Amino acid sequence: MRIRIEKRLEIPRYAGIVVPIISVAFALLIMGVILLVFFMGRLGNLSSAFRETFEAYKEMLTWPFANRYGLFSTFMRMVPLAFVALGLSFAYRMKIWNIGGEGQLYMGALASTWGALFLFKDVKSPLMMIVLLSIIGATAGAVWALIPALMKAFARTDEIVVTLMLNYVAIFWVDYLVYGPWKDPKGYGFPGTAPFPSQARLPSFFDDEFHIGIFIALAIALLLQYIYKKTGWGFNSQIVGDNLLAARYSGINVRNYTIIALVVSGAIAGLGGAVQMMGVQHRLQHGFSPGYGYTAIIVAWLAKLNPLAILLVSFLFGGLLVGNDQLQMFYKLPMALISVFQGLVLFCLLGGEAVFKYRLAIVKEVPESE
């Protein structure tokens, strides 16, 4: 009898759940080692470094979920993550690599600010205002994604770098506005616009700590779930993602699918920007996003592009961002820790998936016939 490694013919269904969980746990373990080394350097003593690492972990993993304020902060961070990740998933399932979620989020925020402060400033009805700002935010995100979409559809330009470059352009554009023409004259030189009028704010509860944006995200997730499972688009886009050639042979207009996938992707992220403005920020500010657009890439991957799973994972990662803020404040750890963790999660996830393609098989030695 001996053990050998062989390729699985079929990936078991439970792998879809087991691999992400194991990979997050593994990433936490590796980051623990990194933190330990970091604290060793600071404290110079292994046992106190151990204690500090343990305390920091406890803080990071429990605080965001275990008390009222932490939980609300987690929800607040979850909403933009969920929007962008839902948007990205719409393109990713066709293997279109939109990594411009950050820029599309910024453009949605920019456009909704323009609407709230200038274009629709005479609209008095809150419902009307919220609908208008949502539309204009989603449109801006869609337009921002339309640029790489057209380039990819008509010139086969690789979308990865184009979407990423547009992130920088969007961020500089917002900077230009909030440091320049849109700067709040009453803002004491602070780089931000004037606050949104009250009719341009989302209804909120619990002392304004919880806004209805989460329900909009839920509605979009359900809609996407329906589209993926029950419509021709869902079926065809899956074919485009799995086998481009098969899609072409079956008569799917891949060009149109590419354009629509990116535009819808950008629209959802842009809507997220508008919701973030109406629900939380109430004004456009320099650097209002701590990289939601990049964290959302991990969220979408960990959730296997499943819309409802995206909501769950963005809740967990929202908590992680809050936990990271805690560490920054109380343990003087750098912001960059979250990037380390995200990179580790992605690698563990990919590694886990690769390992799962194989299995250990016990092979009985067949005695050679005499």
Place this chain on the structure above:
Amino acid sequence: MNDLPSFVISTLQATVRAGTPLLFAVLGTIFTERSGVMNLGLEGLMLVGAIGGFMASYNTSSLVVAILLAMLAGAVLGFIHAFFTVTLKINQIVSGLAITMLGTGISGLWGKDYIGVIARRFEPVKIPLLSDIPYIGRIFFEHDLLVYISFLLVPVMWFVIYKTRAGMTLRAVGESPDAADAKGINVFAVRYLFTILGASITAIGGAYLSLAYNSMWIENMTAGRGWIAIALVLFATWDPFKSLIGAYLFGGITALGLRLQAIGAHISPDFLKMLPYLLTIAVLFFTSTDTLKRKVGAPASLGIPYSREDRT
């Protein structure tokens, strides 16, 4: 108008400086991609190079150690990328993104204690005779050592890729791993080697930023240069000499933006800062149709993991 020649010359001189980090990154990535491995992690590689070099220079005051440590930091990330893409055969795009995140994070973590400190830097060295050539001398030969190394690296890499046995092996692996394997070339070893080598050259580009261009460590100081370099690899069609043109084109636009700001042009600095990113998009657009037509340069197996089990 008396000032015009000196304005032009100083802008061109700044062009070379601004183009150098891109040049290293593009050259390194040409090695990596020639072997058939796509690496989108340049931003992360450059950042670990920048902080690795800066830390070493600060702690040892030796610029040689600084460059070696920058290369080592890049090589470690390059090894991780090779392990995941060559051995585990996972999606090279996603692995590259993970490298970017990891590199960004680790550089930020290490760099926390190095913000605002001063380390030994590369000082400009005039090359005798050459720097006396009118105009050209000031533009090209009044720089620091790393710039001269990048000048030399271009022909050296061209020679290695096109004129040596090692280069032929490299190209064979990138074009047709099946055939290379059948001929007895160890495809996996070649891909590992050039992914690691390419990553360490790319990391020098980051070190140039922290040790010469900015002469300090700033978190995320690459500011998208890694991504611009990815576009430039396409622009250069994997050819070292063309990468020189691409890198200086971008160096030029950056330098011009900074110059215009300095002389007080009535354009918002935020719009000037957008220029390199917009130019990257334009370059990608024009090279995509172009490369499609000619199909020159692109290693045929780029982005496709090699698996002996799946040979046909």
